[in-house]
Amino acid sequence: MQAYHLEEFGKPEGIVLRNRDEPKPGPNDVVIRVRAASLNRRDLMILARTYPLPAKPDVVPLSDGAGEVVAIGDRVSRFKVGDRVTGSYWPRWRDGRLAADYMDQLGCTVDGMAAEFAVFNEQWLVRLPDYLTWEEGASLSCAGVTAWCSVMASGSLKPGQTVLTLGTGDVSLFAVQFAKMMGCRVIATTSQDAKAEKLKTLGADHVINYVETPQWGAAVRELTGGLGADLVVETMGPETIEQSLIASASYSEIVVLIWKSVKQSALVLPASAYGPKLTTIRRLFVGSRVDLEAMIKAMSAREIRPVVDRAFPFAQAHEAYRYYEGRSGFGKVVLLGE
Structure with missing residues (x-):
C-alpha cells in the first residue's frame, strides 16, 4: 500500500508518498480502505508548524477521512467488514470534557487518513450513513464537529434567534447549515459577491460584504x-x-476558534466588551466522538450534505494542499482514494 508521510515542514512537497506494508488488525482494531480524505485549516497549520500540538515525526497527515472496513480483530464488536466509517478527530475523547490523556489527534500525534489503508482502534471510529458520498463522509470530523459544537454545545441557542457566521471557511459553511436546521435566522459575511449568492443558496438569510462594509458589526x-x-x-x-x-x-x-493569525501574543478586549451586553466568550476545540455521532444522526434526519468544492486524485496531494491554501474555493477540498 501507499501512504503520505510528513517528512519536512514548510511546504506541500515535504509530504512524501511512500510504500509500506498493508496494516493488519490487532484484537481491538479495524482496518479500513480509505476512499476519501479531506483537508482542514489545521493541516496547513501543522505543515507550517503554527499548530498548538506538535506533529509526531513522519506522521501520516489528515484527520478527516472515510472508507470501508476490510478487516477486523477478533475482539471487535462495533463494526463488521463492509461497514462505512469515519474517524473521530480526538480518537481517545469519547464524551465529557477534553482531558490531558485524550490529547492524541489523527494526522498529528497519531497517523491519519492520507493513506490507501489505515488501522484504528474500533473506539476511534463512527459509522457513516449510506446517503453520503465518500467525499462528503470524509468532510465531517474536524470542521463539521467544530461547527456542530459551536451551534449546539452550550444548549442556549433557540429557534428564531440570530446566528452570525464569518467568511466562507469550512466551519462557517457547516454553521450556516446547522443554524438553519435549528430554525435560526442566519447572517453571514464574505468578501466576494459570488460567494454571497452561494451562502444564500446554502441558507443564509442575509449576507454582508465585509470589504464594502468594514463596520459590519453595526450592519448586523x-x-x-x-x-x-x-x-x-x-x-x-x-x-x-x-x-x-x-x-x-x-x-x-x-464562540472563538483557533485564530487565523498569531500576530498578537495576547487578546486585549476592546471597550465594546465591557458594556451592559454581558456577552459570553466561549473557546472551542472541535469535539468528542459522542459529538460526532450526534451530528451525524441530526444530519441524517434531514439528509444534510457537506459542501464539497473539489476532489483531487490520491497522487495529487501537493496540488490539493496548494489549492486549499489559496482559499479560492467554496467548500471542502478532498483527496480521493485509489
Whole structure:
C-alpha cells in the first residue's frame, strides 16, 4: 500500500508518498480502505508548524477521512467488514470534557487518513450513513464537529434567534447549515459577491460584504432591529473580535476558534466588551466522538450534505494542499482514494 508521510515542514512537497506494508488488525482494531480524505485549516497549520500540538515525526497527515472496513480483530464488536466509517478527530475523547490523556489527534500525534489503508482502534471510529458520498463522509470530523459544537454545545441557542457566521471557511459553511436546521435566522459575511449568492443558496438569510462594509458589526445590529446576533461563530479573529462584539446581542455568545493569525501574543478586549451586553466568550476545540455521532444522526434526519468544492486524485496531494491554501474555493477540498 501507499501512504503520505510528513517528512519536512514548510511546504506541500515535504509530504512524501511512500510504500509500506498493508496494516493488519490487532484484537481491538479495524482496518479500513480509505476512499476519501479531506483537508482542514489545521493541516496547513501543522505543515507550517503554527499548530498548538506538535506533529509526531513522519506522521501520516489528515484527520478527516472515510472508507470501508476490510478487516477486523477478533475482539471487535462495533463494526463488521463492509461497514462505512469515519474517524473521530480526538480518537481517545469519547464524551465529557477534553482531558490531558485524550490529547492524541489523527494526522498529528497519531497517523491519519492520507493513506490507501489505515488501522484504528474500533473506539476511534463512527459509522457513516449510506446517503453520503465518500467525499462528503470524509468532510465531517474536524470542521463539521467544530461547527456542530459551536451551534449546539452550550444548549442556549433557540429557534428564531440570530446566528452570525464569518467568511466562507469550512466551519462557517457547516454553521450556516446547522443554524438553519435549528430554525435560526442566519447572517453571514464574505468578501466576494459570488460567494454571497452561494451562502444564500446554502441558507443564509442575509449576507454582508465585509470589504464594502468594514463596520459590519453595526450592519448586523441594523438587520436585527438593534438587537444583535445571539450567537457569533468567530472564525476570523483576532482582528475581527471588536466587530463581533459590536454585532452581539445582550446575553449572547461568541464562540472563538483557533485564530487565523498569531500576530498578537495576547487578546486585549476592546471597550465594546465591557458594556451592559454581558456577552459570553466561549473557546472551542472541535469535539468528542459522542459529538460526532450526534451530528451525524441530526444530519441524517434531514439528509444534510457537506459542501464539497473539489476532489483531487490520491497522487495529487501537493496540488490539493496548494489549492486549499489559496482559499479560492467554496467548500471542502478532498483527496480521493485509489
